[in-house]
Amino acid sequence: MTRINEYHRPPNLAEALALLGRSEPSTYPLGGGTHFRRSGAWPPAVVDLAALNLAGAVRGENAWFIGATTTLEEIAAAEGLPDALRRAAVRQAPRNIRQRATLGGAVASGDSGALLSCLIALEARLMVEPGGQLMSLDMYLPNRTQPGHLITACFLPHGRACAFAEISRTLADLPILVVAIGASVVDGQLHGTIVAAGGADQPIVVMHEVARLVTAIPELHAAEVAAVTSQAPWLDDARGSGDYRREMTPILVKRAATELLAAAAEVPHAG
Numbered sequence: 001m002t003r004i005n006e007y008h009r010p011p012n013l014a015e016a017l018a019l020l021g022r023s024e025p026s027t028y029p030l031g032g033g034t035h036f037r038r039s040g041a042w043p044p045a046v047v048d049l050a051a052l053n054l055a056g057a058v059r060g061e062n063a064w065f066i067g068a069t070t071t072l073e074e075i076a077a078a079e080g081l082p083d084a085l086r087r088a089a090v091r092q093a094p095r096n097i098r099q100r101a102t103l104g105g106a107v108a109s110g111d112s113g114a115l116l117s118c119l120i121a122l123e124a125r126l127m128v129e130p131g132g133q134l135m136s137l138d139m140y141l142p143n144r145t146q147p148g149h150l151i152t153a154c155f156l157p158h159g160r161a162c163a164f165a166e167i168s169r170t171l172a173d174l175p176i177l178v179v180a181i182g183a184s185v186v187d188g189q190l191h192g193t194i195v196a197a198g199g200a201d202q203p204i205v206v207m208h209e210v211a212r213l214v215t216a217i218p219e220l221h222a223a224e225v226a227a228v229t230s231q232a233p234w235l236d237d238a239r240g241s242g243d244y245r246r247e248m249t250p251i252l253v254k255r256a257a258t259e260l261l262a263a264a265a266e267v268p269h270a271g
Contacts, residue, residue: 006045012052013152017130019047021148029150031069032100034093035109054104054152057081064156068104072115075103082122083263084162084180088114091166091175104151107137108144112198114164114178119154120196120206121162121182127153138206160192161185163263165255166199167248169239174200176239179252181214181260188261190215195256197249201237207253214257225250 006025010016020027025044036042054067057078064081075081075089076098092115093101106115107126120137127134129150140151164180177199183190193215198204209228213220226249234245 007048008046009048009051013129013150016047016049016052017150019045020150021130026147028147029104029108031102031105032071032097033105034097034101035105035111049104049150052152055102062158064158066103066154066156068151068153069102072098072101072103072106082118082156082160082162084164085115085118085122085156088118088164088180091115091178093174094172103154107140107154108151110141110144110204112202112204113175113200114166114180116204117178117180117196117198118162118164118182119156120204121164121180121194122156122160123182123192123194125155125157126151127155141204159184161260161263163256163259165252165259167252173239176200177202177234177245177248177252179249179256181211181253181256183215183260185261190260195253197232197252199234199245200239202235202245203233205232207232210253214253219261220254220257222250222254225253229253 008019010019020029027045027047028043030046030048049069054069057064057066057070059080072089072092076086092106092113125134125136126140129152160182162180162182164178166175166178168175179197181195183193193211195207195211195214196204197207210225213224229249230246232246232249234242236242
């Protein structure tokens with residue numbers, strides 16, 4: 001296990017960004033630290049974010065604001081947040097880890113699974129410093145390993161419904177595969193549909209062709225989805241094979257789409 005040579009706990013954002021912007025030594029933000037503990041690869045220097053007041057979930061006029069250091073357990077318990085997101089936070093990690101792991105850390109580490117899939121489906125936007133850049137996860141994730149930046153918040157626009165379906169070996173295990181679908185639902189019709197899929201130790205995949213199918217035919221058959229997901233880049237691992245995940249993808253798409261329409265019928269303007 002690598003050793004931390006420098007530990008910093010700056011009192012404000014400006015000092016934190018100055019430390020993170022250094023070329024030497026390599027310096028990374030520290031939220032709950034669960035990602036570093038799991039991998040055993042601690043960076044040479046860390047910037048503890050605890051004093052920056054970046055936690056909390058607040059409902060605004062047009063969007064939910066969730067601070068980057070809000071823990072997964074706090075997200076799961078936050079009344080009013082989309083139900084799918086709260087459930088996804090629970091399925092992202094065991095309870096002991098959820099009490100420390102943060103939203104920003106889960107996104108920055110690229111932890112594929114229910115939480116990241118739902119955030120993408122809900123059209124989440126990240127506030128990234130320096131520069132106060134507001135960007136989609138599609139924009140952020142390919143460049144997330146670049147040093148010097150810091151996620152400070154996540155914004156979830158109101159008016160979108162979301163549902164996800166998953167498979168796992170047991171209820172206590174992390175998902176082998178998860179599919180999340182988000183959309184605006186008006187008079188039973190889906191608009192702006194996004195389909196995102198992932199799973200423990202798998203890539204995160206945004207399925208544009210599947211989204212078009214779901215939008216056009218919400219009550220589609222799994223076979224129609226299978227035709228456009230046969231090359232999904234799922235990996236073999238101890239939990240299951242890539243072929244098994246490809247076989248299950250259309251089934252989970254169908255389940256999530258059915259759940260989305262049922263939930264939207266009960267709450268027409270989910271937010």
